[in-house]
Amino acid sequence: MEYRSLPPGLLTTTTAALACGVQPATIRDWVRRGVLARAGGTPKRPIYRLRDVLAARDAPKPSRPGQRAENAA
Numbered sequence: 001m002e003y004r005s006l007p008p009g010l011l012t013t014t015t016a017a018l019a020c021g022v023q024p025a026t027i028r029d030w031v032r033r034g035v036l037a038r039a040g041g042t043p044k045r046p047i048y049r050l051r052d053v054l055a056a057r058d059a060p061k062p063s064r065p066g067q068r069a070e071n072a073a
Contacts, residue, residue, distance in 0.1 A: 009050045010039060016048050020057040030056050 006012070017024040027048070030036040036056035041047035 006047060010047045011050055011053060012041075012045070012047060016053045019050070019053055022057075027053075030061075033061070035059055035061060 011019060013024045013027050016027045020027070027036065031038060031046070036048065036052060038046040039049045039052065
């Protein structure tokens with residue numbers, strides 16, 4: 001069940017992904033890595049603040065060993 005409506009400035013995982021141009025799995029990954037924090041909801045239906053989502057989109061992401069560099073040729 002999706003939320004019928006959220007207060008302005010709050011997003012579901014799907015709408016947060018659409019706002020950033022990424023997949024929903026990327027939003028969940030940002031949460032797991034500590035780049036983005038949930039603003040409430042339930043464990044299965046989290047919600048996020050728009051300003052936090054946009055800040056996470058623009059934030060440098062932690063790298064993992066063996067991860068491709070952004071500027072690699």
